[in-house]
Amino acid sequence: MLPDLDGWRVADELAENDETREIPILFLSARSESGDQRRGHATGGVGYITKPFDPLAMTNTVRDVLLRVRRGERDAMRGEWERLIGAE
Numbered sequence: 001m002l003p004d005l006d007g008w009r010v011a012d013e014l015a016e017n018d019e020t021r022e023i024p025i026l027f028l029s030a031r032s033e034s035g036d037q038r039r040g041h042a043t044g045g046v047g048y049i050t051k052p053f054d055p056l057a058m059t060n061t062v063r064d065v066l067l068r069v070r071r072g073e074r075d076a077m078r079g080e081w082e083r084l085i086g087a088e
Contacts, residue, residue: 008039011044024046026048027048029048041078
């Protein structure tokens with residue numbers, strides 16, 4: 001947990017700024033409820049990793065996200081995630 005500020009607020013602030021709104025957000029959280037993932041999706045994230053996590057798998061996930069964003073697949077990733085979590 002972040003002191004004085006949570007990840008949701010950081011994501012909101014990034015999304016509100018023209019200079020940072022295109023930064024892909026991959027949440028890393030101890031919160032593992034489906035509602036938390038739906039909230040991350042609604043906030044504009046491209047993925048969600050829960051703790052505990054495998055550092056090697058996380059590295060591969062981050063690499064995959066960055067490559068796909070560079071290829072213009074942000075919306076496709078968000079759609080895949082949405083189908084997995086049943087986001088509305």
